Amino acid sequence: MKDIISVKGLTKQYGNVTTVKGISFTVKEGEVFGILGPNGAGKTTTLEMIEALRPIDAGSVMLDGIDVARHPQKIRHIIGIQLQSSAFYDKVTLKEQLIMFASFYGKRVDPIELLAQVELADKAGSYPEKLSGGQKQRFSIASALVNEPRVLFLDEPTTGLDPQARRHLWDLIRAIKKRGITVVLTTHYMEEAQLLCDRLAIMDSGTIIAMDSPKNLIKQLLGRGFKKPEVIEQADLEDVYIDLTGKALREG
Amino acid sequence: MRAIFIYAWTCIKRFFRDPVALFFTLAFPLLFLFVFGSIFRGGGDVSFNVAIFNQSKSSFSQEFVTNLTKEKTFKKVDIGSFDEAKEKMGRGEIDSIISIPTEFGQPNQQQLPSGKLDVYYKESNPQAGQTVATIINSTLTGVSQKITGQQPLFSVEQKPTTTSNLTQFDYTISGLLGFAILSMGIFGLANQFPAEKKAGSLRRLQATPFTKGQLVIGTLIYYGVIGLLSLGLMLTVAVSVFGFDMRGSWLLLLGFLIISIMLMLGFGLLIGGWAKNENQAAVLSNAVSFPLMFLSGVFFPRYLMPEWLQGITGYLPLTPVVDGIRYITTENASLIDLLPQLGIIAVWIIVIYALAIKLFRWS
Numbered sequence: 001m002k003d004i005i006s007v008k009g010l011t012k013q014y015g016n017v018t019t020v021k022g023i024s025f026t027v028k029e030g031e032v033f034g035i036l037g038p039n040g041a042g043k044t045t046t047l048e049m050i051e052a053l054r055p056i057d058a059g060s061v062m063l064d065g066i067d068v069a070r071h072p073q074k075i076r077h078i079i080g081i082q083l084q085s086s087a088f089y090d091k092v093t094l095k096e097q098l099i100m101f102a103s104f105y106g107k108r109v110d111p112i113e114l115l116a117q118v119e120l121a122d123k124a125g126s127y128p129e130k131l132s133g134g135q136k137q138r139f140s141i142a143s144a145l146v147n148e149p150r151v152l153f154l155d156e157p158t159t160g161l162d163p164q165a166r167r168h169l170w171d172l173i174r175a176i177k178k179r180g181i182t183v184v185l186t187t188h189y190m191e192e193a194q195l196l197c198d199r200l201a202i203m204d205s206g207t208i209i210a211m212d213s214p215k216n217l218i219k220q221l222l223g224r225g226f227k228k229p230e231v232i233e234q235a236d237l238e239d240v241y242i243d244l245t246g247k248a249l250r251e252g
Numbered sequence: 253m254r255a256i257f258i259y260a261w262t263c264i265k266r267f268f269r270d271p272v273a274l275f276f277t278l279a280f281p282l283l284f285l286f287v288f289g290s291i292f293r294g295g296g297d298v299s300f301n302v303a304i305f306n307q308s309k310s311s312f313s314q315e316f317v318t319n320l321t322k323e324k325t326f327k328k329v330d331i332g333s334f335d336e337a338k339e340k341m342g343r344g345e346i347d348s349i350i351s352i353p354t355e356f357g358q359p360n361q362q363q364l365p366s367g368k369l370d371v372y373y374k375e376s377n378p379q380a381g382q383t384v385a386t387i388i389n390s391t392l393t394g395v396s397q398k399i400t401g402q403q404p405l406f407s408v409e410q411k412p413t414t415t416s417n418l419t420q421f422d423y424t425i426s427g428l429l430g431f432a433i434l435s436m437g438i439f440g441l442a443n444q445f446p447a448e449k450k451a452g453s454l455r456r457l458q459a460t461p462f463t464k465g466q467l468v469i470g471t472l473i474y475y476g477v478i479g480l481l482s483l484g485l486m487l488t489v490a491v492s493v494f495g496f497d498m499r500g501s502w503l504l505l506l507g508f509l510i511i512s513i514m515l516m517l518g519f520g521l522l523i524g525g526w527a528k529n530e531n532q533a534a535v536l537s538n539a540v541s542f543p544l545m546f547l548s549g550v551f552f553p554r555y556l557m558p559e560w561l562q563g564i565t566g567y568l569p570l571t572p573v574v575d576g577i578r579y580i581t582t583e584n585a586s587l588i589d590l591l592p593q594l595g596i597i598a599v600w601i602i603v604i605y606a607l608a609i610k611l612f613r614w615s
Contacts, residue, residue, distance in 0.1 A: 053459060073461055081459040087452030091269040092262055103258040104462040143456075 004029040004151060004182050005050065009059035012045050019045050021206040022059060027151075027199075032173065032183040034197035036190075041203040043186040044084055047155055050184070051081050064150055077105060080144030080181075082137070084155040088128040094139055095124040098146055105147040118142045118172060134165025138172060145176075152176060154185040158192060163242055170196060255462060259470035264477055277440065278482050281432040285486050288424050289494040300384050301327050301346040303337040310357030312365040316395075317352070325387060338413050341372070344420050347380035348373055349413075350388065366405040372413050385410045422497050425490055426578035427550040429483055429509070430570055434541055434550070436479050437516025438523065441471070442537040445524030449615050458614040468525075468609065472517055479513040480506075500580035504587060508580060512573040515597050518604035519569070525612035544570040569604075572596040 005027035012020040020042040027033040035043045048054040050061050052072035061068040068075050088097055098111040115121045118138040123131065131139060137157055144152055154173070158166040166189075173196055177183055187193055193200050194214045201211040210217060267273055306317050321328040329346050331337040337349045349372040356367035371388060373381020385408050392406040399405065448454040457467065490496035498505075519540055527533035545551060547561075548570035554562050565571055572593035579585035579593070 051459065053455075073463075076459065076461040083452065083456060083459065087456060089262070089266060089448075089453050090451075091266045096262055096265065100258050100262045101460060103255040104457070104460040106255065106461075147460075 001028040001030060003027065004064055005033075005184070006062045007046075007050065007059070008061075010046065010049060010056065010061060011058035012042070012049060012054070013057045019206050020049070023203070023206075023208050024059075025201055025208060025211055027182060027184060029182055030177070030180055031198040032177055032185065032196050034193045034200035035184070035186045035203060036188075036193055036200055037186075037203035038188075040205075042206045043203055044155055046203070047153055047184070047186060051079060051153055052076060053081075077147060078150045080141075080147065080149035080152045082140045082144050082152075082154045082157060084159075088139070088143070090129045091127055093125050093127060094120065094142075097128070097139075098143060101143050102146040107147060109146050114142050114145060115139075117145070117175075119168075132165070134161050134168060137161065137165075137169060141169075141172060141176075149181060151182045151184060154183065156186050156188065158187065158189060163238060164245065166192070167242075256466050256470040256473065259462070259466070260473035260477070263470070263474040267474070267478055273440075277436060277478060278485060281428070281435075281482055281486055282489055284431070285428055285489055285494075288428060289421055289490070299325055299327050300348060300380060301329050302384060303329050303331045303340070303346050303349045304352070305334055305337070305349065306352040307354045308352050308356040308358075308367075309354070310365065312357030313352055313367075316357065320350075320388075320391075326384075338372070341374050341381075341413060343423055348384035350384070360405070364399055364405055368407045368409060370409050370411050372411045374413060382410060421490075421494050422582055423578065425487075425496055426574050426581060429486065429577050430512075430548065430574035431545065431550045432482060432486060433479065433509070433512050433516050433573060434544060434570055436475070436482060437513060437518075437520045438537045438541045439520075440478075441475060441517055441520025442523035442527070442533045443530060445521075446527045446530045446533045449613075450529060455615050464609065464612055464614075468521060468612075471521070472514065475517050475520075476510065476513055479517075480509065483509055483513075496581075499582055500584040504585075504590075505577070505580050508576050508590065511594070511597060511601075512576070515569055515573065515601050515604070518601060518608055522604055522608035522611065525608055528613065528615075544568055547571075549574045567596060569597070569600040 003026040007026070008024045009022045010020055010024070011018065011022045023042075023046065035046065037043050045054065049056050050063065050068060052068050052075045056069045063075055064078055066074050066078075092100070094115060095111040098109060098114055102109040102111075112121055112124055115124055118141055120135060120139055120142065123135065123139075128136065128139060141152075141154070141157070144154075157173070158169055161169065170192065173183060173185070185196070197214060199211070199213050200217070201208045202217075203209070212220070267277075304317055304320070306313055308314075320326055329340075331340060331346075334349070334351070337346065340346050341349060351370040351372065353367070353369065356369055357365045358367065360366040369388070371381065371385035373385065389408040392408065393404060396403065396405040445454065487496070491498070520537075523533055523536045523540065527536060547557075547565040548554075548568050549565075550570065554565060554571070557565065576585075576590050576593035576597075579589060583589075
């Protein structure tokens, strides 16, 4: 598989604080790539530089063969972005929002079809402020898909969602991957990273401290002689919760 | 291109779903219009505003004027020149001008005071002026009878003046329209962008290929449509309720209003595009709009200001707007007559838009 994103020596400086310290990595076409790390590790800043939302101070980003710093407008046409603090115009229906967003790309879309992909077809006439957290995130993804992007960026897509809504979103991300769209996401949830990501990078204070597939990262850890202090339980509280409240997705 | 129109159209739909925005943009200026309209159309009491020009040095005429102004029926208005008084009468600020010639009150052959005075009234609206003349005539007849018994000593001549029949309201409307354009352009827009920066919706647009320029043009279309709607509503009420007397071309007025809206929107774009939050925007919009409100002839006519201040304030951005509207509506000014105003507006538009685009921040 060819590399769709290649990041070299990417750096961001605010005054004399360097928040992203010359990181390099590549993302392969069609994979789900995760960026993990504690708050303030530089995940969002890294993502926003790749998305041409923030100026790149040093280093380079090539996306589908295009230099992001030199052609930000071309990049915007081929990527879809779900921002961490994403907001939509209030008092504008989901349908109207999608028509407007599509027009920004010079496209016409069938808004109902797009909404159906994220299971929000019945909310076409609602305003975004009336949606639940999970529905908002799903709509945000729908809006990022209006231009049929090559790469979809999701910044902490499941933060603040309840377990059902989170699982619902995972299914959606898997479906998007199946369509051949490359997904780059950040997350705090290890379970999410392990289930969704083909490869991941772990960031801490502006540098990448590890990068591989989840399986290999675990293997490497075990190779270093790591043992869990307690016997692994056959089920945990989350399994109990999901079992009791029903795995079936109740929202929407 | 399509993106710009869809953006503008979406914003317009959104505007009509927001009752607060609707009230402040459409109903609030109308409220102002009703307040000012009722003040300046009002009257209906029995007192008359008169200007008295007394050229006579005779003690009789001095006493006559003093007695006249003691009466509750007459309210003496001090006015510098006769021409100014005529202008004021044209606007309905005063009802009549009483002119007392030098000979008035001088003793005649019988050594009794006599003479003739002139009462001017507005040709197109003569009732008030003629009533004043009648009252003065009967007063003077009474005086004559006291002195001589029956022989009339004085006469009153009624003279029409031919100033146009414009009411105070017709002059006020230009200030009201100017105020509406100012408040919509500056307050409306300067608040909208920072609010959207805070909410994050502007940042979401930044993530798409929609450019700064497209955003600005789309916003101008959106506010232009809303602004014309608001002004149209004001003019409709002005004509139908307050009998606003439009002297000029409606088409020229429309064009001039569009240019004026664009100018004031430039200030809103500059402030709202630059400000990071609503507090910055509020401080800046007040700092810009208050001086304009008080120095551009919106609430106080500029001719009341000292010469030097009139000179400076003539170059403020809102002054040519208010002046231009007044010249069109009261003097039937042509496009060529408006060139000085349009020139000042054009310079401001270039400066403000250049700054606005340069200083715009997405977040």
